[in-house]
Amino acid sequence: MTTENLQSNANPRPKEIEHELDEKGYFNRQKNRFTTPFGDGESKLPIEAGRYRLIWSKGCHWSNRTSIVRELLGLEEAISVNLVKHGEHGQDVGWEFLYDENGTDPVLGVQFLRELYTNAEQNYEGRATVPAVVDITTKKVVNNDYVWLTNYLENEFAPFHKPGAPDLYPIHLREAIDKYNDFLFHNVNNGVYKAMFARSIEAYNDAYNQLFSALDTIEETLDTNRFLFGDYVTDSDVRLFVTLARFDTDYFKYLGPLRNRIVDFKNIWGYARDLYEIPAFKNNTYLRDIVKSNGNKSILFVDFNTRFWDQIDYEGLWSTPHDRQTKSADPEQKFFTGQAGGF
Numbered sequence: 001m002t003t004e005n006l007q008s009n010a011n012p013r014p015k016e017i018e019h020e021l022d023e024k025g026y027f028n029r030q031k032n033r034f035t036t037p038f039g040d041g042e043s044k045l046p047i048e049a050g051r052y053r054l055i056w057s058k059g060c061h062w063s064n065r066t067s068i069v070r071e072l073l074g075l076e077e078a079i080s081v082n083l084v085k086h087g088e089h090g091q092d093v094g095w096e097f098l099y100d101e102n103g104t105d106p107v108l109g110v111q112f113l114r115e116l117y118t119n120a121e122q123n124y125e126g127r128a129t130v131p132a133v134v135d136i137t138t139k140k141v142v143n144n145d146y147v148w149l150t151n152y153l154e155n156e157f158a159p160f161h162k163p164g165a166p167d168l169y170p171i172h173l174r175e176a177i178d179k180y181n182d183f184l185f186h187n188v189n190n191g192v193y194k195a196m197f198a199r200s201i202e203a204y205n206d207a208y209n210q211l212f213s214a215l216d217t218i219e220e221t222l223d224t225n226r227f228l229f230g231d232y233v234t235d236s237d238v239r240l241f242v243t244l245a246r247f248d249t250d251y252f253k254y255l256g257p258l259r260n261r262i263v264d265f266k267n268i269w270g271y272a273r274d275l276y277e278i279p280a281f282k283n284n285t286y287l288r289d290i291v292k293s294n295g296n297k298s299i300l301f302v303d304f305n306t307r308f309w310d311q312i313d314y315e316g317l318w319s320t321p322h323d324r325q326t327k328s329a330d331p332e333q334k335f336f337t338g339q340a341g342g343f
């Protein structure tokens with residue numbers, strides 16, 4: 001795409017460092033703008049197969065969790081997807097449909113994710129983020145509420161689940177899963193960003209300590225549990241996995257000197273590989289894209305990823321055997337489908 005062409009419908013992207021830092025240098029994430037829930041009733045988004053399109057990006061764990069759950073539940077026919085990425089034109093204009101012919105989403109007919117946000121709200125001023133669920137009939141973003149999106153797919157979209165789909169959000173565990181997800185959000189999922197975006201050493205230290213303390217707690221849980229809630233994968237495991245997949249591959253570059261890597265946590269690392277074996281996790285985890293190498297190798301001081309991304313077999317590493325099944329009373333099954341004895 002030429003710069004001229006780009007400028008005609010692109011808008012500058014609002015910057016986190018201008019809008020999402022408090023006076024003490026702590027990162028405060030913007031609120032999700034489109035939070036209308038899916039479900040029955042006038043004030044909700046109707047549940048219909050083929051009506052919605054999920055926009056996500058390979059590097060973004062907030063959106064990756066939704067793409068994994070969509071495939072785990074067999075919702076590929078009911079909810080279509082497309083990927084966005086950033087252009088290499090040096091302009092900060094946010095997500096573009098660059099995987100598509102002419103850089104245009106074939107269903108929605110737009111080049112920039114931002115267009116779908118402004119279709120929904122003409123003066124939308126926030127960052128146009130993924131995940132974004134777009135109503136194909138109106139070409140408007142209708143939900144970007146990454147907090148609850150996977151839960152909508154698990155509950156409200158149940159009529160479209162494949163036969164034998166896993167129950168990732170069993171009724172009797174919902175309260176506990178919600179609570180755990182909140183812990184994961186503050187300490188791990190957003191915890192990494194609080195450390196990476198902190199602009200005062202005080203804010204950084206707080207976030208860093210919180211993050212590693214949470215990882216220590218998780219390591220302990222996974223010493224006895226195969227997955228966070230025992231023998232079967234739940235929504236919380238998806239949320240933890242997507243951050244783990246980015247830790248030693250990408251986040252380490254911005255986190256500063258690491259106390260330890262994910263591969264140094266015996267239980268967490270085995271657990272991450274156990275999940276990676278599941279096709280829906282593997283198919284939606286683009287390790288090489290996460291590693292991202294966009295630097296220049298020909299100068300002396302080059303970042304680790306740029307030097308080595310083509311020499312490290314990330315997929316091989318993530319596929320090394322583990323013995324996590326020994327921690328389960330139902331070692332052959334990773335999912336509760338409602339058919340087994342109980343959760």
Ligand SMILES: N[C@@H](CCC(=O)N[C@@H](CS)C(=O)NCC(=O)O)C(=O)O
Pocket residue numbers: 013029030031032059060061062063094095127128129130131144146
């Ligand atoms: N919707 C949330 C979280 C989702 C999010 O931050 N997604 C990132 C990618 S991981 C994104 O789309 N960023 C685009 C941008 O900042 O322009 C937010 O507003 O902070």
